[in-house]
Amino acid sequence: xxxxxxxxxxxxxxxxxxxxxxxxxxxxxxxxxxxxxxxxxxxxxxxxxxxxxxxxxxxxxxxxxxxxxxxxxxxxxxxxxxxxxxxxxxxxxxxxxxxxxxxxxxxxxxxxxxxxxxxxxxxxxxxxxxxxxxxxxxxxxxxxxxxxxxxxxxxxxxxxxxxxxxxxxxxxxxxxxxxxxxxxxxxxxxxxxxxxxxxxxxxxxxxxxxxxxxxxxxxxxxxxxxxxxxxxxxxxxxxxxxxx
Amino acid sequence: xxxxxxxxxxxxxxxxxxxxxxxxxxxxxxxxxxxxxxxxxxxxxxxxxxxxxxxxxxxxxxxxxxxxxxxxxxxxxxxxxxxxxxxxxxxxxxxxxxxxxxxxxxxxxxxxxxxxx
Numbered sequence: 001x002x003x004x005x006x007x008x009x010x011x012x013x014x015x016x017x018x019x020x021x022x023x024x025x026x027x028x029x030x031x032x033x034x035x036x037x038x039x040x041x042x043x044x045x046x047x048x049x050x051x052x053x054x055x056x057x058x059x060x061x062x063x064x065x066x067x068x069x070x071x072x073x074x075x076x077x078x079x080x081x082x083x084x085x086x087x088x089x090x091x092x093x094x095x096x097x098x099x100x101x102x103x104x105x106x107x108x109x110x111x112x113x114x115x116x117x118x119x120x121x122x123x124x125x126x127x128x129x130x131x132x133x134x135x136x137x138x139x140x141x142x143x144x145x146x147x148x149x150x151x152x153x154x155x156x157x158x159x160x161x162x163x164x165x166x167x168x169x170x171x172x173x174x175x176x177x178x179x180x181x182x183x184x185x186x187x188x189x190x191x192x193x194x195x196x197x198x199x200x201x202x203x204x205x206x207x208x209x210x211x212x213x214x215x216x217x218x219x220x221x222x223x224x225x226x227x228x229x230x231x232x233x234x235x236x237x238x239x240x241x242x243x244x
Numbered sequence: 245x246x247x248x249x250x251x252x253x254x255x256x257x258x259x260x261x262x263x264x265x266x267x268x269x270x271x272x273x274x275x276x277x278x279x280x281x282x283x284x285x286x287x288x289x290x291x292x293x294x295x296x297x298x299x300x301x302x303x304x305x306x307x308x309x310x311x312x313x314x315x316x317x318x319x320x321x322x323x324x325x326x327x328x329x330x331x332x333x334x335x336x337x338x339x340x341x342x343x344x345x346x347x348x349x350x351x352x353x354x355x356x357x358x359x360x361x
Contacts, residue, residue, distance in 0.1 A: 046306075047307075
């Protein structure tokens with residue numbers, strides 16, 4: 001009896017401190033990484049997907065609100081900034097190949113960026129999505145902070161966009177290998193660049209599991225597509241509304 | 245490790261300041277990445293310390309998306325109402341984007357290589 005009262009007190013204390021959110025994030029991720037490694041880094045055993053699923057289940061079972069969890073997890077979230085800056089280093093090591101491919105890379109970027117926005121809105125419309133959802137879908141292929149900013153500017157729901165962005169990242173990371181196998185695409189620079197355009201940082205994390213060259217080109221694509229999408233989507237949306 | 249982490253944070257900070265100052269549509273860390281890339285090109289490459297720190301940080305890039313991903317629990321209700329159009333749009337668009345980007349890049353890069361030879 002007394003022991004259980006103490007446990008409850010400990011729970012109350014811990015659930016109010018950031019330690020728990022931070023620790024469960026690291027534990028869930030390491031478990032997910034271990035499983036992913038055991039599966040030979042197979043794309044279907046995506047560590048982000050596995051860790052998020054485990055944590056959502058845990059929070060739901062313990063009735064912990066997301067805000068409480070994020071108080072601790074924000075320390076991990078913060079590192080996204082410096083990690084994005086760090087993408088410059090693998091990119092630098094690819095400088096010669098980058099120079100040789102500059103023109104084709106830009107053309108592929110424009111083609112991919114347009115495809116991402118137009119196809120998401122068109123397919124959503126075809127299946128009867130609401131206008132708020134369509135506008136939230138438009139910037140889904142770029143990294144979260146930019147996508148949320150674009151959604152806000154064009155009248156979407158930024159918090160819904162954040163979820164669609166993460167889902168897009170996981171989908172790309174899970175499916176890219178199968179698309180490349182079907183199309184016979186072997187070059188790691190091409191593979192990395194395409195996953196970076198479609199699936200931003202989560203695609204880039206996946207590309208680094210495959211090779212440093214794929215990761216470097218994916219990081220480049222993510223940065224360039226962030227820039228292009230921020231410029232393109234606000235111009236495209238009035239046209240798309242007219243067509244659809 | 246500490247020095248390298250400081251360099252990354254300083255470049256992020258410069259990026260954030262520039263983004264705010266000129267009301268740029270790009271986030272600070274992406275500007276920081278571009279600036280660090282230029283600095284590395286001018287300097288002729290990263291130090292061994294910076295290279296190792298970047299490698300450690302990027303090796304577990306997946307981890308950094310987990311906290312934002314757990315935010316999906318806030319939207320279960322909204323997603324439940326429109327799950328079919330949202331799923332179709334995300335799956336269709338993601339597959340198409342990867343395929344189109346890869347095919348265009350392979351076609352053009354192949355031609356560029358052929359011209360050089």
